[in-house]
Amino acid sequence: MAPIPLSPALSSEDVNTFPSADNLAGKNALVTGGASGIGLAIGTTFAEKGAHVTLVDISEEAGNKHAADLQSRGLKVQFAPADIRSWRAQVSAFKAAIQFHPAQRLDIVVAAAGNFSTTFIGRDEQPLTSLADDPPEPPTIAWDTNAIGTGFTAKLSQLYFELPPPPTTEGEEEKEQQEEEKSNNDPKSLILVASLAAYVDIPLMAAYTSSKYAVRGLFRSIRPLLAARGIRVNLLAPWAIPTPMTAEWMPLSRAVGAPEGRMEQAVGAALRCASDAGVVGRALAVGPHRVLDLGDDVEGWDAGRAMGVEMLGGDIKGWEVQVEGMxxxxxxxxxxxxxxxxxxxxxxxxxxxxxxxxxxxxxxxxxxxxxxxxxxxxxxxxxxxxxxxxxxxxHASLTTIMSGKKVFIVGPGFIGWNVLDLLVAEGYHVTGLVRREQHAAGIKKSGAEAVFGDLDDKPLITQHTAESDIVIHTATADHLASVEAILDGIRQRAATNNHTIYIHTSGTSLLDDNALGAFKSPTIYTDASPSTIDALPSTQPHRFVDLAIAHAARHDALLSTPNAKLAIMIPPEIYGWNASHQRLTIQLPTIARFALARGWAGHVGRGFSVESQIHVKDLARAYVVLLHALERSRDDAAGDDGAWLRRNPYFFCENGREFSWKEVADGVAASLVKAGRLPVPHDDDDGAELVREFDREAGDWDQLFAAGTGPAIGLNSRSRAVRLREMGWAPVEKGIWESWEEDELPAVLREWDARPEADRTSAYMARVV
Structure with missing residues (x-):
């Protein structure tokens, strides 16, 4: 691609006369943040102009829905799920976009994904009182998304813009030539979406503002580099435009007396940048009144000052006013x-x-x-x-500026500790119920308080529940007494008109069909259909506890009121690793320890049964997303009184992937061969069989989960998390086998190697499970 010069500043007439952009027809565009707000509006308009468009977003539910809606209109649109904080996820999305176009090329990228959350100083931030104290790690999602994620998008744009075309056959070459002629072979276009927050200091939004400053800096740094390679880079800096994401932040715009930004202006500015080959290296402000070329403030023109005049008729830097009494x-x-x-x-x-x-x-x-x-x-x-x-x-109730609500987590272990970390980072006051001093020390290091007790200590659990705004039970799905203690504490709060949110942890073992590995079930359960879950027999695993919660929420005089919100999280097979906690899940490590002791990995029956899966960190984020949704809901104001939650308290959580237990056995065996812990199999050596059926009669089950082996690793359990995705949650962590080989297996092997030789027997596993 030939070098292109940077263009001079655009006149007001140029930037406010939106082009027809007919030359977008036949081009191929990728839009991050494409499932909502500015990204969706730009992507939709590009598609209406005849472009192929790939919408990229973390929200799969919204992305698939909008893509399907646009496809029904005959537009060339697809959805590619990705969390832009992940390089790998973005690579997959870029590849999908290129393969979507007949000529397998990419012409336009709009980096519109962003995150509004996190402040720099929380209202209830506690000062350090001792050098021995470790401050909790602050949330970094705004910086990770807006700065690092956008940086990934920019780098991948450069790489894939310069990707040579694939070889073609004679017929395909003619078709590609027609496509090229149709799109005029214009220079590639990268559009970075920053914000006017990158030009105006806003302390209340320090994390967001600084991350958008990073996008502004990225733009200024790479625009000459990429122009020299024939790639146009431009920047959009919108003022606050009302979208579902920004609704709770719109008071900031009005608080400075500024009108709202207008979506059509943002789309028009994007059309100008995408379709006009003469626009190179320009930063365009999308103000409340018009679009404005921001010039180059390093050349003496202060863009922040200009926007102050543009929006308010006053100088932003001269806005010192007397505040006393106001x-x-x-x-x-x-x-x-x-x-x-x-x-x-x-x-x-x-x-x-x-x-x-x-x-x-x-x-x-x-x-x-x-x-x-x-x-x-x-x-x-x-x-x-x-x-x-x-x-x-x-007392302002901004979701991202926590009010110091008190959270009581029962059993902050493999799941709950990850939830605890997220809540502490958001400013909640968290207390965890633990049994051991070492665990308490870890919880305190995470920034929470610890109270000693066990699940049978009903008075203690009831007391702490009665003192907490939120209770999350992650210890076990089968301890009814501890759940009853929690419900008693919520009743005490409800009787004094105090609100409580309770999230209980169940598990998809309740879907067990007693397959014992014999078949793959065609039945898939969805949490959008509570009647199918309600119909499960009370004899199913975990069901007796879930029924007690659902019955209390629907019929108890104090718990069936708006003062109590009771929800049941139902995760499937959980995997993953948090190096700070050093905790493992159960199933895969147990099968691996069995293989290390016996020389082969196994499965129940034929291993055909199938289960959904979720990474523990994705699951932890799901708890927080659900919590925020329950906090935001204003049922009494809507005339609903919480009936929607009582009708359906169930929330599945899965990442869209499944495995069979035969695949698990094969994967564990293969990973141990790769690690040098099992012999390399030979086709002609029957003694080297590394995967086989667990023999119950021979005592294999006793070395796994005893009588629970069938339900634990032989069940069909297929679920779909519709409701969490509707709330904006999406899985972003690595897949189960990537996590297993990179994180969990090394931990299992370290643990195994640290044991005395006498303890490296299959009988030992019965004690560690």
């Missing part, structure tokens, strides 16, 4: 506006649940009227949470 007025307005934003967001989520068509391009939040100066004096102060902040700010 905080109350501003914060009253903030509180009113935020409640309106929450109501809109709540309506949007309910619309998603009910399958209603919501116009994402033009959600409406009526703006209140108030003096913007007092708002500015707050937002742009050096401390985002001044000591003078009024009680209304202290």
């Amino acid at each position: 905080e109350g007025k501003m914060l009253d307005a903030w509180d009113e506006d935020h409640q309106q934003a929450e109501a809109v967001k709540s309506r949007w989520w309910r619309g998603r649940r009910l399958g209603q068509a919501i116009d994402i391009r033009r959600p409406t939040i009526p703006p209140p009227t108030y003096d913007y100066q007092s708002a500015v004096s707050f937002l742009f102060m050096s401390n985002a949470y001044p000591a003078s902040a009024s009680r209304k700010l202290r």
Whole structure:
């Protein structure tokens, strides 16, 4: 590709006259963040102009839905799931996009994915009091997504823009030539979506603002490099545009007295950058009134100052105002506006649940009227949470600015400890019920409190439940007494009109069909259909506890009210590893230890039965997503009184992949051969058989899970997590075999090698399971 020069600043007329962009027909575009907001609007418009479009997003449910809707209109659109924080996931999405085009090339990339969450200083952040204390690790999702993820997108764009075309046959070559002529062979185009937050200092949004500054810096750094390689790089910097993601942050826009940004202007600016080959290296602000070329502030033109004049008729840098006596007025307005934003967001989520068509391009939040100066004096102060902040700010319910709610986690082990880490990072006050001093020390190091006890200590569990806003039980799915103790504590809170959220952990063993490896079941359960789960017999694994919770939520005088929200998380086979916790799951490590002791890996029956799967870190994030959804829901305001949750308290959690237990045995054996722990098999050596059926009569089951071996590793358990995906959750962690070989197997081998030789027997496993 030939070098191209950077273009001069565009006139106001040029950037506000949106092009026809007919030359997008036949081109191939990839849009990250394509399942909602700006990304979806741009992707839809590109497709309407005749381009092939691949929408890339972390939200599979929304992405698949929007892609299907656009396909039904005859548009050339596909969806590729990816968390842009993952290089591998983005590589897969880019490959899918290139394969989607007849000529297998890529012409345009719009990096629109972003994350609004996390602040720099939490309202309830506790200062360090001793050098011996370790501060909790802050959440990094905004930086990881907006800076690193966008950097990945930019680098992959350069690599795949320069990918040589594949070899073609004579007929294919003629077709490709026609496609090339149709798209005019224009220079490739990379459009980075930053934000005007990258030009205006906003302390309350420090993580978001700084991460968008990184996108701005990336743009300025690579635009001459890529122009020299024939690739156009431009940047869009929108002001706050109402979308479902930004609904609860729109008060920030109004707090500085600025009108809302307009989606059609963002789309028009993207069309200009994508279709006009003469636009190279420009940064375009999408303000509330018009689009504006931001020039080059390093050349003496301060873009932040210009946007202050553009939006408010005042100089942002000169916005020092007297704040004494004005905080109350501003914060009253903030509180009113935020409640309106929450109501809109709540309506949007309910619309998603009910399958209603919501116009994402033009959600409406009526703006209140108030003096913007007092708002500015707050937002742009050096401390985002001044000591003078009024009680209304202290009680603001922004999801990403936690109010210090108290969480009680029963059994913060393999699952619960990962949940605990996420909640501590978000500012919750977390207490974990533990049995051992070593575990307590680890929990305290994670930033939480620990209380000693066991599941049979009902008074202790009831007491801590009664003192907590949120309770999460991750210890076991089968201990009814501890669940009853929790319900008693929630009743005490409900009787005094205190709200409680309870998330109980069950498991998809409740779907066990007693296959014992004999067949793959065609039955797939979905949490969108609670009647099929309700119909499961009470004799199924975990079911007696789940029924007690569901019955209490539906019929108990105190627990069937809006004061109690009871949910049941139902994960499938859990895998994964957190190096900070040094904890393993059960099934695969147990099969591996058996293989190390006996020289072969096994399966129950023929190993044909199938199970869904989830990485423990994806599962932990699912708990937090569900918790936030329950916190956000305002059932009483909607006239619902929580009936939707009582009708269906069930939430599956899976990553869209399945395995058979024969595949597990094969995979474990192969990994141990690769690690040099099992012999390399020879086709002519019957004695080298490395995978076979567990022989119950010979005592193999006794060295695994005893009588529970069949339900543990011989069941069919196929589930689909519809509801969590509707809430915006999506799996992002590595797959089960990548995790096994890279993380878990090395831990199993270290553990195995540390044992005395006498303990390396299959009988030992009965004690460690």
